[in-house]
Amino acid sequence: MAKITYIEHTNKEHIVEVPNNITVMEGAVQNNIPGIDADCGGSMACATCHVYVDKKWFNKLEKKDEGEEDMLDMAYQPNKFSRLSCQLLVSNELDGLIVRMPSKQS
Amino acid sequence: MITTDVLVIGAGPTALFAVQQLGIIGLKAEVVDNLDKVGGQCRELYPDKPIYDIPAIPVCTGETLTKNLMKQIEPFNTNFHLSERVEQLVKEGTKWKITTNKKKIFVAPNIIIAGGVGSFEPRKFPLKEAEKFEKNSVFYSIRDKKYFDKKKICIFGGGDSALDWSIELSKNSKVVLVHRRPEFRGTPKNVEIVKKLEKDGKIEIETPYQINSIEGDNQIKVITIKDDNGKIKKIDTDYILGFFGLIMKLGPIAEWGLNLDKKHIPVNTENFQTNKEGIFAIGDICTYPGKLKLILSGFHEGALAARGCFKLARPNEKYRFEFTTTSKNIHERLGKKQT
Ligand SMILES: Cc1cc2nc3c(=O)[nH]c(=O)nc-3n(C[C@H](O)[C@H](O)[C@H](O)COP(=O)(O)OP(=O)(O)OC[C@H]3O[C@@H](n4cnc5c(N)ncnc54)[C@H](O)[C@@H]3O)c2cc1C
Ligand code: FES
Numbered sequence: 027m028a029k030i031t032y033i034e035h036t037n038k039e040h041i042v043e044v045p046n047n048i049t050v051m052e053g054a055v056q057n058n059i060p061g062i063d064a065d066c067g068g069s070m071a072c073a074t075c076h077v078y079v080d081k082k083w084f085n086k087l088e089k090k091d092e093g094e095e096d097m098l099d100m101a102y103q104p105n106k107f108s109r110l111s112c113q114l115l116v117s118n119e120l121d122g123l124i125v126r127m128p129s130k131q132s
Numbered sequence: 133m134i135t136t137d138v139l140v141i142g143a144g145p146t147a148l149f150a151v152q153q154l155g156i157i158g159l160k161a162e163v164v165d166n167l168d169k170v171g172g173q174c175r176e177l178y179p180d181k182p183i184y185d186i187p188a189i190p191v192c193t194g195e196t197l198t199k200n201l202m203k204q205i206e207p208f209n210t211n212f213h214l215s216e217r218v219e220q221l222v223k224e225g226t227k228w229k230i231t232t233n234k235k236k237i238f239v240a241p242n243i244i245i246a247g248g249v250g251s252f253e254p255r256k257f258p259l260k261e262a263e264k265f266e267k268n269s270v271f272y273s274i275r276d277k278k279y280f281d282k283k284k285i286c287i288f289g290g291g292d293s294a295l296d297w298s299i300e301l302s303k304n305s306k307v308v309l310v311h312r313r314p315e316f317r318g319t320p321k322n323v324e325i326v327k328k329l330e331k332d333g334k335i336e337i338e339t340p341y342q343i344n345s346i347e348g349d350n351q352i353k354v355i356t357i358k359d360d361n362g363k364i365k366k367i368d369t370d371y372i373l374g375f376f377g378l379i380m381k382l383g384p385i386a387e388w389g390l391n392l393d394k395k396h397i398p399v400n401t402e403n404f405q406t407n408k409e410g411i412f413a414i415g416d417i418c419t420y421p422g423k424l425k426l427i428l429s430g431f432h433e434g435a436l437a438a439r440g441c442f443k444l445a446r447p448n449e450k451y452r453f454e455f456t457t458t459s460k461n462i463h464e465r466l467g468k469k470q471t
Pocket of ligand 1: 251252426
């Protein structure tokens with residue numbers, strides 16, 4: 027279980043408890059948090075689950091594999107803290123994670 | 133104007149199998165898809181990846197699945213209207229009148245929406261201003277490359293489309309290739325050619341940069357690009373081209389008065405009809421309790437929707453259930469000799 031803070035581009039915060047072994051994307055979708063579209067349902071084929079990971083957290087996450095970086099090329103306004111939330115698996119270590127959503131996903 | 137028993141929106145795997153099911157019960161279908169090819173997500177997003185959960189096919193790629201589905205519907209000589217998007221849908225008497233973006237008109241008692249997560253469209257530049265220049269200086273695909281002769285062009289993207297066009301257009305024009313990171317995801321061969329062209333002074337490469345602003349009156353004059361640390365560069369250019377892949381957009385489907393549940397169309401699982409009579413939804417776009425976004429489920433949904441279409445397409449006949457193995461009618465429709 028991890029407490030995750032999702033911040034919309036308007037700065038509206040959503041703090042939710044997300045169970046282990048689902049993804050940060052699923053955590054948002056299951057809690058009806060707006061700002062993550064996840065059109066491909068987590069198969070890393072759409073880049074509409076793009077989030078900016080908080081600076082303090084970015085290096086603590088498991089590194090992205092090449093496919094994720096390729097997919098981020100297609101995301102809406104990616105930066106160096108960008109990740110695809112469907113590739114971030116929740117575990118106790120992610121307790122306190124903060125992610126921000128872009129102003130739109132496409 | 134084209135009249136038919138069923139207009140199928142989308143040419144993904146679900147749509148293709150629905151055409152088969154319509155064909156064997158004797159209904160004629162026309163198929164429209166915004167992509168320039170059939171196969172939907174399987175062909176566009178993962179043509180070479182293996183699929184392991186199609187019944188009785190231990191493994192096949194998205195490409196092979198599509199090819200086999202097409203083979204299975206060959207006997208029905210179905211018309212495919214590709215690179216065309218269904219825009220409008222209105223009721224006329226007992227039928228639906230459907231209009232595409234190319235102003236093609238279909239009239240049919242039934243519509244099967246097999247639109248996936250929406251129609252595949254190019255991803256655009258994230259700047260509002262870009263839209264205003266889409267007529268003459270911002271492009272997401274190239275129809276006639278002569279248009280770009282002897283011009284200054286900025287190409288954005290890191291995949292093969294961006295690289296292919298950088299290589300091609302640099303023959304007659306001044307090309308700047310801009311990408312958000314130093315690595316390109318195109319084929320190693322393309323990357324090698326582009327790097328060589330850069331060394332020979334034929335192409336300029338700007339990484340890691342993304343678009344920041346566009347200026348000009350009717351036509352683009354100058355753009356700026358920005359890196360992650362906020363460093364800004366100015367580039368004089370006549371045209372900008374963006375190759376950021378495709379995205380699925382629900383688009384017009386949302387405006388047809390159908391019930392929607394978060395981009396999905398709720399259906400009745402008896403025949404996959406929506407809240408409107410004669411409009412069915414199958415595959416990834418439909419939703420009902422327990423819905424699984426699997427190709428397998430899409431096939432089942434298509435089989436039932438096809439039977440659902442029968443009533444309105446043949447109001448004076450009664451649908452009779454038959455097996456393909458033993459039905460003479462079906463053998464005739466499939467062009468098979470009786471044995
Ligand atoms: C990477 C990846 C791996 C997958 N692996 C599997 C797997 O192993 N097994 C499995 O069962 N499923 C898998 N899937 C899911 C499967 O691909 C989908 O369930 C399936 O493609 C859905 O088919 P569909 O025909 O409903 O829609 P799609 O394949 O999405 O096709 C819909 C088509 O409709 C067109 N369209 C939409 N609106 C319009 C309009 N208004 N006008 C014209 N055309 C329109 C679109 O352009 C598109 O071509 C995977 C998906 C992805 C992304
Ligand atoms: S949900 Fe599509 S890439 Fe993450």
